[in-house]
Amino acid sequence: MKLLDGKLIADQIRTEIALEVKELFLDKGLDPPHLAAVLVGEDPASMTYVAAKEKACSEVGFVSSVYRYPSNISGEKLLEVIDFLNADHEINGFIVQLPLPAHIDEHVIIERIDPLKDVDGFHPVNIGKMVLNLPCFLPATPYGIITLLERYKIETAGKNVVVLGRSHIVGTPVSILLSRKSDPGNATVTLCHSLSQNLTDIAARADILIVAMGKQGFVTADMVKKDAVVVDVGVHRIPSTETKSGFRLKGDVDFERVSRKCSYITPVPGGVGPMTIVSLLQNTLLAAKKNLI
Numbered sequence: 001m002k003l004l005d006g007k008l009i010a011d012q013i014r015t016e017i018a019l020e021v022k023e024l025f026l027d028k029g030l031d032p033p034h035l036a037a038v039l040v041g042e043d044p045a046s047m048t049y050v051a052a053k054e055k056a057c058s059e060v061g062f063v064s065s066v067y068r069y070p071s072n073i074s075g076e077k078l079l080e081v082i083d084f085l086n087a088d089h090e091i092n093g094f095i096v097q098l099p100l101p102a103h104i105d106e107h108v109i110i111e112r113i114d115p116l117k118d119v120d121g122f123h124p125v126n127i128g129k130m131v132l133n134l135p136c137f138l139p140a141t142p143y144g145i146i147t148l149l150e151r152y153k154i155e156t157a158g159k160n161v162v163v164l165g166r167s168h169i170v171g172t173p174v175s176i177l178l179s180r181k182s183d184p185g186n187a188t189v190t191l192c193h194s195l196s197q198n199l200t201d202i203a204a205r206a207d208i209l210i211v212a213m214g215k216q217g218f219v220t221a222d223m224v225k226k227d228a229v230v231v232d233v234g235v236h237r238i239p240s241t242e243t244k245s246g247f248r249l250k251g252d253v254d255f256e257r258v259s260r261k262c263s264y265i266t267p268v269p270g271g272v273g274p275m276t277i278v279s280l281l282q283n284t285l286l287a288a289k290k291n292l293i
């Protein structure tokens with residue numbers, strides 16, 4: 001078994017991005033790319049993600065800013081924030097950290113984002129363009145997954161890919177990306193969800209198994225074909241007395257047993273997570289480059 005080392009690949013890509021920032025912006029006296037994040041409330045996981053995005057920005061020489069609001073902000077006020085960010089010429093791209101509080105309709109907020117600044121790739125225009133294989137911002141986690149497969153030279157054409165989980169952020173877009181006529185892509189994709197029958201049998205036929213169920217340890221060794229490639233998108237905080245933070249991260253896959261059977265596997269942490277963040281940086285660089293044209 002070999003690790004699909006997302007941390008290593010993300011480090012490499014950050015070095016590549018930093019070089020581009022220097023050559024295309026700093027050396028020419030131009031402002032570096034600027035990524036903004038909107039954070040509503042104090043969800044610990046969301047705060048961790050946003051902090052990680054800020055750190056990643058500073059590592060590649062981007063400017064970053066965070067717009068923080070209490071969880072009782074109204075939907076109307078949040079739309080005003082979006083309008084402000086859309087109009088601010090110094091901000092190349094921004095994200096609204098999800099989930100939002102229940103009283104705010106996520107779809108309404110996301111539809112208000114200028115698709116040219118939607119570096120999360122969540123706006124219906126970007127999703128539509130992704131389906132049609134047109135230039136667009138790809139959603140960060142699926143983008144990170146296909147980049148990881150690409151950098152490890154894992155062939156996807158003609159392979160059986162099984163995706164577990166149909167979320168708008170991961171399962172649905174990654175299934176579209178891998179079935180598109182492109183490289184990576186050209187796979188035969190099966191998308192499984194909570195109502196799928198014979199899930200174990202379907203998963204066990206996968207050459208590449210992508211797991212984004214949100215259920216810790218869901219995928220056991222009997223669900224994995226020998227020498228399959230396993231990508232674990234799950235992130236779960238497990239209380240632990242052995243770490244400073246008081247928790248350990250675990251995925252949707254029973255790593256210990258599955259790793260003995262498969263050919264490649266992403267660890268948690270250090271697999272898909274770092275790739276998601278670096279993909280957001282790639283989208284922000286792309287947004288900033290478009291402003292140069």
Ligand code: GUN
Pocket residue numbers: 095096097098099120140141169276
């Ligand atoms: N919440 C969980 N993942 C994501 C992501 O990729 N983008 C945003 N904006 N929120 C998230």
